[in-house]
Amino acid sequence: METITLEEAQGALADLVHRLAPGEGVTITENNRPVARLVAPLVTLPGEPRPRPPVTGVPKAGQYEGRLIVPADFKEPLEELREYME
Secondary structure, rough: OEEEEHHHHHHHHHHHHHHHHOEEEEEEEEOEEEEEEEOOOOOOOOOOOOOOOOOOOOOOOOOOOOOOOOOOOOOOHHHHHHHHHH
């Protein structure tokens, strides 16, 4: 990430904004200490197609049948909480 002083940024702000690539940034310093960070957003402009998410597969009904076993006493209160239930 590029570093630029506050005085330089004030003089060339328009140029600085227009030359940033999406996701790229510039750190602005004053007295050798960072005071701000200018970062170009990672967005698409209106009219441009949105990128599609990667295809990870289509889930199928019954694919996980038998892998999860629910015990018969699942809805019974825990022994530690039995005194609060009475």
